[in-house]
Amino acid sequence: MPPRTAVRLAASDLNRQAGSRRAATEVATSLQDFGVELFGDLATEPGNLVMSPYSVAVALAMTRAGARGRTADEMDRVLHAGPDYHAGLNWLDRALESRATAKPDDDESKTTIALGHRGRSPSRKARPAGSSSARRPETASRST
Numbered sequence: 319m320p321p322r323t324a325v326r327l328a329a330s331d332l333n334r335q336a337g338s339r340r341a342a343t344e345v346a347t348s349l350q351d352f353g354v355e356l357f358g359d360l361a362t363e364p365g366n367l368v369m370s371p372y373s374v375a376v377a378l379a380m381t382r383a384g385a386r387g388r389t390a391d392e393m394d395r396v397l398h399a400g401p402d403y404h405a406g407l408n409w410l411d412r413a414l415e416s417r418a419t420a421k422p423d424d425d426e427s428k429t430t431i432a433l434g435h436r437g438r439s440p441s442r443k444a445r446p447a448g449s450s451s452a453r454r455p456e457t458a459s460r461s462t
Contacts, residue, residue: 337409338402345406348398349375355396379407 353371361367375397382393383404397403 334412335405335408337407337412338405339409341400341402341406342409342413343406344400345403345410348400348403349410351398352396376407376411379404 349372352375356369356371356374357367360369378393378397379399382390382397382399385393393399394403
């Protein structure tokens with residue numbers, strides 16, 4: 319049996335910022351646009367596709383935080399990231415995290431974060447804004 323090796327995790331000594339609720343609205347739109355484009359790029363063949371655009375965007379955003387120059391500009395374009403992208407993404411992430419530990423009666427458990435897209439799906443009619451939230455959000459097709 320091979321010897322066990324210790325695993326060291328990277329961690330920061332910095333406290334996590336609260337983020338910006340105002341910027342979170344813009345970031346939600348950015349995430350929708352990114353997700354639709356990612357789906358369009360990946361769904362090139364018939365069949366099922368499982369992906370998490372949010373997870374991909376968060377991983378790219380962490381990478382983007384260290385990017386500079388042309389690389390940073392290109393990543394901002396792909397992510398549809400504005401100047402407050404990280405603050406908004408941080409607020410959304412903290413809101414999602416709080417839902418995991420919130421009790422059903424907590425006010426925070428009522429936070430609504432819509433990451434769906436209000437466009438037209440290739441296989442379904444788009445619902446008007448304000449329709450039942452119990453249904454899955456629509457995914458828009460890419461325009462060519």
